[in-house]
Amino acid sequence: MSLSVTDPNPRTKWIAGALVIGYAIVTIMPLLWIIATGFKSPADSIAYPPKVVFEPSLEGYVNLFTERTRATEGMLEDAGPPTTWYERIVRDQGMVITGPSRYGERFLNSVIIGFGSTALCMLLGTMAAYAFSRFRVPLKDDLLFFILSTRMMPPIAVAIPIFLMFRGLGLNDTHLGMILLYTAVNLSLSVWLLKGFIDEIPVEYEEAALIDGYTRFQAFYKVVLPQAATGIASTAIFCLIFAWNEYAFAVLLTSGTAQTAPPFIPTIIGVGGKDWPAVAAGATIFLVPVMVFTILLRKHLLRGITFGAVRK
Amino acid sequence: MAEVVLDGITKRYGDTLALKDVSMTVPDGAFVVLLGPTGAGKTTTLRMVSGLDVPEGGDVRIGGQSMRGLSPAQRNVAMVFQQYSLYPHLTVRENLAFPLKSPLLRTPQAQIDMKVAEVAEVLQIAHKLDNKATALSGGEMQRVSIGRALVRRPSVYLMDEPLSSLDAKLRADLRIELKRIQATSGATLLYVTHDQIEAMTMATHVGVLDRGRLVQFGTPREIYEDPVSVYAASRLGLPRINILPADLFGRAPDGAAQIGLRPEQIRQGEGTDASVRRVERLGDQTRLHLTIRDHDIVTVTDAHTTLESGDIVKIRPERAFYFDAAGARIA
Numbered sequence: 005m006s007l008s009v010t011d012p013n014p015r016t017k018w019i020a021g022a023l024v025i026g027y028a029i030v031t032i033m034p035l036l037w038i039i040a041t042g043f044k045s046p047a048d049s050i051a052y053p054p055k056v057v058f059e060p061s062l063e064g065y066v067n068l069f070t071e072r073t074r075a076t077e078g079m080l081e082d083a084g085p086p087t088t089w090y091e092r093i094v095r096d097q098g099m100v101i102t103g104p105s106r107y108g109e110r111f112l113n114s115v116i117i118g119f120g121s122t123a124l125c126m127l128l129g130t131m132a133a134y135a136f137s138r139f140r141v142p143l144k145d146d147l148l149f150f151i152l153s154t155r156m157m158p159p160i161a162v163a164i165p166i167f168l169m170f171r172g173l174g175l176n177d178t179h180l181g182m183i184l185l186y187t188a189v190n191l192s193l194s195v196w197l198l199k200g201f202i203d204e205i206p207v208e209y210e211e212a213a214l215i216d217g218y219t220r221f222q223a224f225y226k227v228v229l230p231q232a233a234t235g236i237a238s239t240a241i242f243c244l245i246f247a248w249n250e251y252a253f254a255v256l257l258t259s260g261t262a263q264t265a266p267p268f269i270p271t272i273i274g275v276g277g278k279d280w281p282a283v284a285a286g287a288t289i290f291l292v293p294v295m296v297f298t299i300l301l302r303k304h305l306l307r308g309i310t311f312g313a314v315r316k
Numbered sequence: 317m318a319e320v321v322l323d324g325i326t327k328r329y330g331d332t333l334a335l336k337d338v339s340m341t342v343p344d345g346a347f348v349v350l351l352g353p354t355g356a357g358k359t360t361t362l363r364m365v366s367g368l369d370v371p372e373g374g375d376v377r378i379g380g381q382s383m384r385g386l387s388p389a390q391r392n393v394a395m396v397f398q399q400y401s402l403y404p405h406l407t408v409r410e411n412l413a414f415p416l417k418s419p420l421l422r423t424p425q426a427q428i429d430m431k432v433a434e435v436a437e438v439l440q441i442a443h444k445l446d447n448k449a450t451a452l453s454g455g456e457m458q459r460v461s462i463g464r465a466l467v468r469r470p471s472v473y474l475m476d477e478p479l480s481s482l483d484a485k486l487r488a489d490l491r492i493e494l495k496r497i498q499a500t501s502g503a504t505l506l507y508v509t510h511d512q513i514e515a516m517t518m519a520t521h522v523g524v525l526d527r528g529r530l531v532q533f534g535t536p537r538e539i540y541e542d543p544v545s546v547y548a549a550s551r552l553g554l555p556r557i558n559i560l561p562a563d564l565f566g567r568a569p570d571g572a573a574q575i576g577l578r579p580e581q582i583r584q585g586e587g588t589d590a591s592v593r594r595v596e597r598l599g600d601q602t603r604l605h606l607t608i609r610d611h612d613i614v615t616v617t618d619a620h621t622t623l624e625s626g627d628i629v630k631i632r633p634e635r636a637f638y639f640d641a642a643g644a645r646i647a
Contacts, residue, residue: 208401211368214388215395216464217418230405 035291041284049280063097064281066090068107068272068289072099107286110268115293116179117264118248121186125243126236128187129194130202134224136195137202138210148196155192160252170257177262185257186247194239201235202228237304241297248294265290318379318471319344320504325364326373327357327528334360335371336528342472342521345502347495349515349536351551352525358508359398361525362474365506367391378471389420394465395474398508400457402449402464409445412436412463421468435463438493440486454481462490466497472504479514491517512552516540524548546643549576555603555614557637564588564611565633569647576637579616587632592625606631 012020041049043060072094073079079100086092094101135141136148166185167176175181205228213223229236251266258264269286273279298305320342327335335357342348350358363369365376367388376383383391394415402411412432416423423431436442439459444452449460462478478494479487495518498505509515515522515536522539524532524547532539532548543549549557558577562568565588568575590606590613602621606613606629615631623629638647 206399206401208397208399209403211388212395212397212401212403212464213414214368215366215393216415217389217392217420219387219389219419222419227403 038284038291039288042281042288044281044284046277046279046281049284050278061093061281062090063093064279064283064285066093067279067282068285069105070094070101071103071105072097073102074098075100105272107265107268107272110263110265111289113179113258113262114248114264114266114290117182117186117262118244118293120179120183121190121247122240122244124183124187125190125194126240129191129198129239130229130232130236131224132191132195133198133202134228136199138207148199151192151195159189163253163256166253167256177258177260179262182254182258182262182264185253186243186250190243190246194243197239197242198232198235201232201239205231234304237301241301241305244297245294318504319377320365320472320506321377322361322364322374323377324374325361325371325376327360327364327369327371333528335364337374338525338528338530339374340523340530340533342504342506344504345498346520347498347505347507347518348521348523349519350506350508350523350525351510351512351515353510355527356525357528358525359476360528362395362476362506362508365391365472366393366395366474368395389418392420392470393472393474394468394470396461396465396476396478398476398480400454400461402452402457402460404448404450406449407445408436408441408447408449408452408460411449411460412445412467415464415468431467435466438466438497439463439490455483455486458482459486459490462494469501469503472506473498475505475507477508477510479509479511494518512554515552522552524551543576543637544645546574546576546639546645549578549637549645553578555579555616558582558613558615559639560608560611560613562638564608569638571640571646572638573641574639574643575633576639577613577615577633579614581634581636582613582615583632583634584615584617585630587630589628590631592623592627592629594625595621595623604629 040058042064043062044055044058045061045063048055048058048061049064070090075095075098080095083100086095091101136144141147170176170181170185173181175184209227209231210220210223213227214220218226249266250264254264255267258267265286269283269290272282272286274282322338322340322342325335325338326333338357338361340348350361352358360369364371365378365383367383367386367390378391378393403414406414409432412435413428415421416428416431432445433442436445439462441456441459441463444456444460449457452460458478458481462475465473465475479490482490491514494505497503498518507514507518519536521533522536523530524539526547532544534542536552539548540552543552546559550559560575560577562572562575564575588608590608592604593607593612594605596603596605597619600619601616602619604615604617604621604623606615608631613631617623637645640646
């Protein structure tokens with residue numbers, strides 16, 4: 005990529021820098037606030053004026069991963085003195101641990117469904133995009149428009165038909181059902197994005213591979229895919245973010261076995277006193293996988309987002 | 317190696333007729349050069365043989381076997397693309413090894429290493445083997461692209477202007493090298509070029525294409541000395557053949573509209589007066605730009621000529637070609 009951009013003068017640079025920093029503060033503040041709240045005690049979390057400096061506590065995280073009950077004298081005697089650091093934290097609140105919470109399970113569901121649907125979406129998306137890019141498909145333009153049009157209405161608009169369909173097929177509250185649903189929603193965008201990337205790869209590379217003794221599929225696999233890596237990575241991030249954050253369908257279609265983290269996190273808030281630190285802890289942990297995934301693929305992402313705007 | 321036969325090949329791209337009823341036989345071990353301007357159908361012909369495109373009519377046979385319905389891999393052809401088409405995500409070494417590793421060949425690693433080293437040596441790219449293919453100059457890319465074909469022993473090599481982006485010296489070296497490889501291995505080659513020196517020096521046969529039609533097929537000497545039309549005559553020869561009104565030098569055969577004169581068909585020192593417009597000294601030869609009655613003629617003269625612009629020189633056609641109004645040769 006060669007861009008002919010003249011060096012901005014110092015004043016422009018300064019203003020641009022200030023704007024970027026300002027914007028960064030506005031967007032990062034809520035994130036920092038959530039992370040900080042996760043480490044506050046319940047009292048600090050609702051203190052007014054808000055506490056910026058506070059004594060860090062792991063209470064939120066312990067509460068996130070445990071089920072607790074108010075301790076009675078008899079219970080404390082049965083349990084004996086606390087043996088672990090997290091038991092001690094719970095005891096200090098006058099509670100005892102009755103078992104692990106369901107957060108771990110829900111988080112795992114999110115991982116399975118999020119990454120599963122992203123992988124499936126990439127598998128189907130690259131092949132479909134390749135076919136649209138390279139082959140003479142009858143009614144290609146109409147089909148492409150039809151695929152895009154599925155994206156024009158908010159997916160939740162079809163919630164009721166999908167709910168009925170899932171119930172009929174026994175897909176309600178299953179991992180498979182959620183993976184299929186998120187894949188279906190993401191596939192249209194994936195096909196479009198990936199087709200753009202594959203269009204940019206000269207067809208001569210595949211022709212060379214065909215001549216060199218490879219089949220069409222091997223040429224796709226060995227020559228096209230490595231060159232489409234950037235496009236696949238950035239498309240995968242978009243798909244993962246959608247599947248990871250999706251809330252409405254998760255509330256509607258899952259309750260027990262396949263429930264993902266987003267509908268579960270609000271339920272942590274508990275009854276009686278609001279346990280904001282536990283909610284914040286749940287949100288913080290929930291952010292980590294997408295952040296790691298994005299950071300791992302970031303060098304592809306930048307090129308992916310600016311794709312089409314910059315000519316090689 | 318094998319004989320390649322094109323039998324009445326017709327190909328359209330949309331509304332354009334790319335090839336019309338092209339038939340030719342490339343004998344086993346021949347070096348066939350296809351000549352013609354852009355759009356004449358040279359590259360399309362290669363694509364028909366390679367199987368990258370399928371003809372609407374006619375048949376391609378390699379080694380006597382019809383290629384109908386066979387994929388490029390099944391045809392066992394090697395092709396050098398005009399745009400190099402090196403795999404950008406691979407190193408030079410991996411690019412050269414790629415065809416050898418194909419499911420078709422499955423060459424053992426030791427043999428791959430040997431082959432790659434050998435070809436890299438010939439093409440003078442041994443020092444670049446571990447570079448990414450994208451980190452090469454145009455000339456180096458072109459050599460790797462040739463190398464990717466040369467590592468194999470296919471039934472036919474197809475080359476689409478393989479030497480076009482090399483500098484003059486390298487081009488001369490590789491011209492000799494390619495010819496040597498072809499001569500010693502007995503490879504069959506179908507080769508597209510614009511460069512007439514390549515055509516004259518390397519070809520055993522030349523095919524002249526004009527807007528999708530094969531207008532003449534023969535040895536380079538045949539095409540040069542016995543062209544069937546103005547078009548075919550214009551493909552070879554430097555400076556180009558002079559095409560003039562048939563009666564410029566007096567009586568012409570019946571039906572002749574144009575006379576074609578190569579430099580060696582112009583006898584100097586007798587005949588019609590021509591004025592010298594310009595003298596181009598090229599070192600080994602000197603070109604004369606002449607004018608006779610508003611018609612320009614370019615010819616070659618003694619390298620040490622004393623002629624200067626403004627001088628008058630007498631010229632006379634000798635064993636000239638005559639063409640009719642449509643450009644077809646009549647004498």
